Amino acid sequence: MMAPLVTVVSSPRARLFACFLRLGTQQTGSLQLHTGASCASKNHYEVLVLGGGSGGITMAARMKRKVGAENVAIVEPSERHFYQPIWTLVGAGAKQLSFSGRPTASVIPSGVEWIKARVVELNPDKNCVHTDNGKEIFYKYLIIALGIQLDYEKIKGLPEGFAHPKIGSNYSVKTVEKTWKALQDFKEGNAIFTFPNTPVKCAGAPQKIMYLSEAYFRKTGKRSKANIIFNTALGTIFGVKKYADALQEIIQERNLTVNYKQNLIEVRADKQEAVFENLDKPGETQVFSYEMLHVTPPMSSPDVLKTSPVADAAGWVDVDKETLQHKKYMNVFGIGDCTNLPTSKTAAAVAAQSGILDRTISLIMKNQIPKKKYDGYTSCPLVTGYNRVILAEFDYKAQPLETFPFDQSKERLSMYLMKADLMPFLYWNVMLRGYWGGPAFLRKLFHLGMS
Numbered sequence: 001m002m003a004p005l006v007t008v009v010s011s012p013r014a015r016l017f018a019c020f021l022r023l024g025t026q027q028t029g030s031l032q033l034h035t036g037a038s039c040a041s042k043n044h045y046e047v048l049v050l051g052g053g054s055g056g057i058t059m060a061a062r063m064k065r066k067v068g069a070e071n072v073a074i075v076e077p078s079e080r081h082f083y084q085p086i087w088t089l090v091g092a093g094a095k096q097l098s099f100s101g102r103p104t105a106s107v108i109p110s111g112v113e114w115i116k117a118r119v120v121e122l123n124p125d126k127n128c129v130h131t132d133n134g135k136e137i138f139y140k141y142l143i144i145a146l147g148i149q150l151d152y153e154k155i156k157g158l159p160e161g162f163a164h165p166k167i168g169s170n171y172s173v174k175t176v177e178k179t180w181k182a183l184q185d186f187k188e189g190n191a192i193f194t195f196p197n198t199p200v201k202c203a204g205a206p207q208k209i210m211y212l213s214e215a216y217f218r219k220t221g222k223r224s225k226a227n228i229i230f231n232t233a234l235g236t237i238f239g240v241k242k243y244a245d246a247l248q249e250i251i252q253e254r255n256l257t258v259n260y261k262q263n264l265i266e267v268r269a270d271k272q273e274a275v276f277e278n279l280d281k282p283g284e285t286q287v288f289s290y291e292m293l294h295v296t297p298p299m300s301s302p303d304v305l306k307t308s309p310v311a312d313a314a315g316w317v318d319v320d321k322e323t324l325q326h327k328k329y330m331n332v333f334g335i336g337d338c339t340n341l342p343t344s345k346t347a348a349a350v351a352a353q354s355g356i357l358d359r360t361i362s363l364i365m366k367n368q369i370p371k372k373k374y375d376g377y378t379s380c381p382l383v384t385g386y387n388r389v390i391l392a393e394f395d396y397k398a399q400p401l402e403t404f405p406f407d408q409s410k411e412r413l414s415m416y417l418m419k420a421d422l423m424p425f426l427y428w429n430v431m432l433r434g435y436w437g438g439p440a441f442l443r444k445l446f447h448l449g450m451s
Contacts, residue, residue, distance in 0.1 A: 042113075043135065043136060043137050043138055044137070044138040044139070045071055045072060045073045045113070045137070045138075045139050045140070046067045046071035046072070046139070046140045046141065047060075047063040047066075047067055047071060047072045047073075047139065047140070047141045047142075047143065047361075048072075048073050048075070048129065048137060048139035048141070048142050048143070049063070049072065049073065049074045049075070049143045049145060050074075050075050050119050050122075050129065050142070050143065050144050050145060050146055051074075051075070051076060051144070051145035051146040051147055051336075051338070052074050052075075052076025052078065052081060052104055052107075052108065052114075053076075053081070053145060053146075053147045053336070054145075054336065054347050054350045054351075054427070054431070054432070055143075055145035055147075055335040055336035055337075055350045055353070055354065056074055056076065056143070056145035056335075057074070057081070057107050057108065057109075057432045058335075058350065058351070058354045058431055058432055058434055058436075059143050059145060059335060059354060059357060059358075059434075060072055060074050060108065060109050060112050060434075061109045061432065061433050061434030062354065062357075062358045062434040063143070063361070064109045064111065064112055064434075065434065066358075066361070066362065066365070068111075069109060069110065069111025069112045070111060070113075072109075072112045072113070073112065073113035073114075073115055073137070074108060074112060074113070074114055074115065075115045075117060075118075075119050075129070075131060075137070076104060076114065076115075076116065077116060077117055077118040077132075078104055079103065079104055080101045080102065080103060080104060081101065081102055081103070081104045081106075081107045082100050082101045082173060083100050083101070083347075083424055083427050083428065084100070084171075084201075084202075084347070085202065085346075085347050085381075085419075085423065085424075085427075086099060086100045086420075086424055087100060087170045087171070087173075087176045087205075088170055088205050088208045088209060088212070088383055089212075089383070089420060090170070090176050090177065090180065091168065091170035091176050091177075091179035091180055091183075091209050091212075091294075092179075092180065092183065092209060092212035092213065092216065092386070093180045093183065093184070093216070094212075094386060094420070095420070097173070097176060097177055099424070100173075101173070102428070107428075107432050109433070109434075115131065115135070115137065117131035117132055117133045117135060118131060118132040118304075119131055119132075119146070119304050120132050120304060121304070121308075122142075122144075122304070122305075122308045122309065122310055123309075124142070124309050124310055124326075124328075124329040124332055125309065126138075127139055127140070127142070127331070129142075139331075140331065141331050141332075141333070141361060141364075141365075142329075142331065142332045142333070143333050143334075143335065143357070143361075144305070144310065144317050144332065144333070144334045144335070144338060144339075145334070145335050145336050145338065146302045146304070146305060146338040147201075147302065147336060147337045147338055148199070148200075148201050148299045148300070148301070148302070148337035148338065148345060149299060149300050149301065149302045149303065150171055150172060150297045150299055151198075151297055151298040151299060151300055152169075152172075152295070152297045152298075154297075154298045155264055155265060155266065155267060155295070155297065155298065156265060156266035156267070156275075157266050157267040157268055157269060158267055158295065158297070159175075160269075161267045161268075161269030162174070162175050162178060162269075163269070164269035164270060164272075165181070165182065165185060166182050166185065166269075166272055166290065166291060166292055166293060167182060167267065167269055167290075167292075167293045167294075167295065168180070168181065168182045168183075168293075168294055168295075169294060169295045169296065169297065170205060170209055170294065171201075171205070171296060171297055172297075179209065179294055182292045182293070182294075183213055183216055183292065185292075186217070186222060186226065186291055186292045187222075187225070187291060188222075188225040188226070188291060189225075189226075189227065189289065189290065189291030189292075190227045190228075190229055190288060190289060190290045190291055190292075191210075191213055191217075191226050191227070191228045191229070191290070191291060191292040191293075191294075192229045192230075192231060192274055192288055192290045192292070192293050192294070193206055193207065193209060193210040193213075193228075193229070193230045193231070193294045193296075194206065194230075194231050194232070194264045194274075194293075194294065194295055194296050195207075195230070195231070195232035195233055195234060195296050196233055196263065196264065196296055196297060196298040196299070197233035197263040197279060197298070198298040198299050198300060199299060199300075199345065200296060200299050200345070201299065201337050201345040201346065202344075202345070202346050202347075202380065203238075203239070203344050203345075203380065204238070204380040204381075204382045204392065205296070206230075206232070206294070206296040207230055207232075207237070207247070207382075208382060208383040208384075209294050210228060210230050210256065210294070211250065211254075211382075211383060211384045211385060212383060212385065212386065213226075213228065213292070213294075214226075214228055214254050214256065215385045215386050216386075219386075226291075227257070228254075228255075228256045228257065229256075229257045229258075229259065229288070230251075230256060230257065230258045230259070231259045231262035231264065231274075231276055231288070232258065232259070232260055232261075232262065233261065233262065233263040233279060234260065234261075235260050235261060236260070237251070237258060238382075238392070239344070239398050240392060240394045240398045240399070240400065241398075242400050242409050243382065243390060243392040243394075243400075243409055245409070246390055246409040246410070247382065247384075247390070250384055250411075259276075261278060261279040261280045262276040262277070262278065262279070262286070263276060263277045263279055264276055264295065265277045265285070267293065267295065271289075272289055272290050272291070272293075273287050273288065273289055273290070274287070274288045274290055274293055275287050275288075276288065300315060301314070301315035301316045301317075301338060302338060305317060305338060309328075309329075310326060310328075310329065310332055310334075312340050314340065316338060316339055316340035317334035317338050317339045317340065318334075318340055319333065319334040319339050319340065319341065321341055321342060321374065321376070321396070322356075322373040322374055323356070323360045323370040323372075323373070323374070324339070324341075324353060324356060324357045324360055324374060325360055325364065325370060330364070331364070333357055333360065333361060335350060335353050335354065335357055336349070336350045336353065337350075341353070341374075341376070342376070342396060343376040343377075343378045343395070343396055344378040344380060344394075345378075346378050346379060346380060347427065347431075348377070348378055348379035348380075348393075348438065349376075349377065349378035349379070351431050351436050351437060351438045352374065352377040352378070352437060352438035352440070353374055354431075354434070354436075354437055355372075355437025355438060355440075356372050356373070356374040356437075358434075358437070359371075359372040360372065375395045375396060375401070376394075376395040376396025376397070377393070377394075377395055377401055377438055377440070378393070378394065378395075379391065379392065379393045379394075380392045380393075381415060381416075381418070381419040381423075383416065383419060384411050385411070385416075386416075387413050387416050388411040388412065388413065388415075388416055389411065389412060389415035389416040389418070389419050390408065390409055390410065390411055390412075390415070391403075391404070391408045391412070391415045391418070391419075392408070392409075393408065393439075401443070402443070403439040403442050403443045403446060404446055405446045405447060
């Protein structure tokens with residue numbers, strides 16, 4: 001196990017705060033909420049949840065309080081549940097990978113049925129789904145929380161290229177520690193970071209690891225030997241102008257190179273070469289040699305959804321952007337990365353959506369019209385160093401929707417501590433238990449009741 005880089009914080013109070021949160025996480029982390037999985041002991045549930053990620057577990061906890069645990073089931077094949085936002089820090093050596101995962105059994109709400117299988121077909125016209133173990137499961141209400149699919153294989157040379165050194169990816173449990181290894185092994189040359197030509201989850205993560213790597217190179221005396229390059233398929237560094245302006249300043253100050261409209265199409269890991277296509281001139285490619293390569297994979301809707309009746313033309317669950325109710329099937333709902341909600345796909349967005357969806361389903365169950373409207377709130381803690389974060393928060397209109405009564409486009413230690421220690425604690429102990437619907441109430445409090 002590689003030893004993590006010790007995070008340097010500047011005050012005793014900050015260190016005390018961090019230690020307190022870690023202690024709280026350790027103490028509450030041992031609580032077991034669910035003892036095991038089973039094959040479906042019955043084939044009909046009032047609420048069926050597809051997916052045991054952040055959205056699925058959160059909604060199962062909320063639905064348990066609505067209809068009783070025995071009437072709720074989760075379909076999820078994975079044995080372990082991960083808090084993926086922390087992988088940015090794992091890839092930079094600031095957290096251990098073990099800090100990010102727990103047994104799925106420990107996060108499924110007590111009494112809720114865990115159907116340990118993979119969904120292979122959705123049949124919303126008959127109110128049922130089929131699983132890979134041959135089960136047919138019926139429901140009264142369906143919540144789809146299947147997340148997003150990583151498509152490494154759409155890049156020629158991957159995923160087999162990860163068997164070589166100098167290459168990693170913070171988006172997979174299998175490759176995140178390879179990023180830290182590549183960072184430690186860096187000697188001299190190009191350190192390249194990519195952003196694909198598809199929707200992604202946590203759109204800030206591909207550049208967060210660039211800032212952390214730059215900080216690590218400075219800390220270890222290698223900065224002068226590193227040419228740091230961010231090759232992005234996008235045409236801008238960030239979708240919200242306020243934060244994009246702040247990031248551009250950092251990019252200039254730290255002498256980082258950003259190439260826009262550059263899409264990674266091939267990795268020649270044996271030669272340490274990456275091939276990019278110029279999206280403005282299709283067919284035109286450029287080969288970059290690398291000493292370190294961080295890959296953000298292309299992503300898409302899960303295959304099971306792409307051809308499903310619940311999907312839109314692009315394969316995402318087709319929901320109303322304000323209520324999260326399906327546009328055609330009134331007893332079907334979507335949450336998180338698998339939906340076509342036009343906002344950034346983050347855990348913070350899932351938290352905000354969960355509160356709205358809870359209210360939506362409650363009213364639907366009473367044959368009433370949903371009233372609470374999701375404003376697209378999402379958040380991206382842009383880690384810019386080992387003790388600094390710009391906390392981006394915004395809505396559907398790509399307008400800042402900030403919680404705190406100060407300028408969040410500034411790098412702050414307090415926001416780093418929140419990202420590294422407070423948010424994981426909130427996730428495991430509050431959000432997954434269905435009690436965290438985002439910071440809207442805090443925003444109203446801090447801004448004296450103004451929205």
